[in-house]
Amino acid sequence: MATINDPITSTNIERVGESATSTTGAGHVTVKPIPASIGHYRTSIVLTMATTQAANSRLFEIRNTGANLIIPTRIRVGSMTTGTVTTAYLMRLGLYRCTSFTAVDTTNTVTPTSSVRRTTGMSAYPGNANVRHVTVAGAAAGMTGGGLTKDANEAGTHLYWTSTTVPTAPNPIVMVTSEILDDVNGTHPWVFAQNEGFEIENVTVGSGTANVVQVLIDVSWAEVAAY
Secondary structure (H helix, E strand, O other): OEEEEOOOOOOOEEEEEOOOOOOOOOOOOOOOOOOOOOEEEEEEEEEEOOOOOOOOEEEEEEEEOOOOEEEEEEEEEEEEEEEEEOOOOEEEEEEEEEEEEEEOOOEOEEOOOOEEOOOOOOOOOOOOEEEEEEOOOOOOOOEEOOEEEEOOOOOEEEEEEOOOOOOOOOOOOOOEEEEOOOOOOOOOOOOEOOOOEEEEEEOOOOOOOOEEEEEEEEEEEEEEOOO
């Protein structure tokens, strides 16, 4: 095992990993998650788009209600046609940073239940995050009633060309997924203070008459006292 000793306090020793025994060997380093004094959290939902899903209709949002900081660590979205779509179209989902986020939406909303990453040493889900998603069965207007200011431009985008019918062999249903957030490995993460957060919305109008498309949203985040 290789170690790094603190030059100021000799009793502080950091373990690096297995020692390298060859001239070209490198130290074995294990990357740890963001140290979270409050907790790490994750939620995953599957939604159905409504007929004529409105442009810029909100599907998912997280607002920081407290003095701690919220740092998203993963945002993954996916979509696939699971029924009839009257008119095929290019579905576009957008990720937006939000400021002046004084209240989450109150209409067409669901408060998801999920779990903290670790039972001991972390606050129960969802910490100081207000988490909402649109009703699972779909709502054409999306979520409404909240107070927020979103950035003018998307921070992440997911594109998916819908089919008029469910794909079959030799082209069976395959969910198209996108990682729409930097993986915080070498990049500066989003850090949300109180009354800040983000939302995911349907950017383009969905098909009329029938629009059976399902959307997956996977989100992980950490809550910390300082960063």
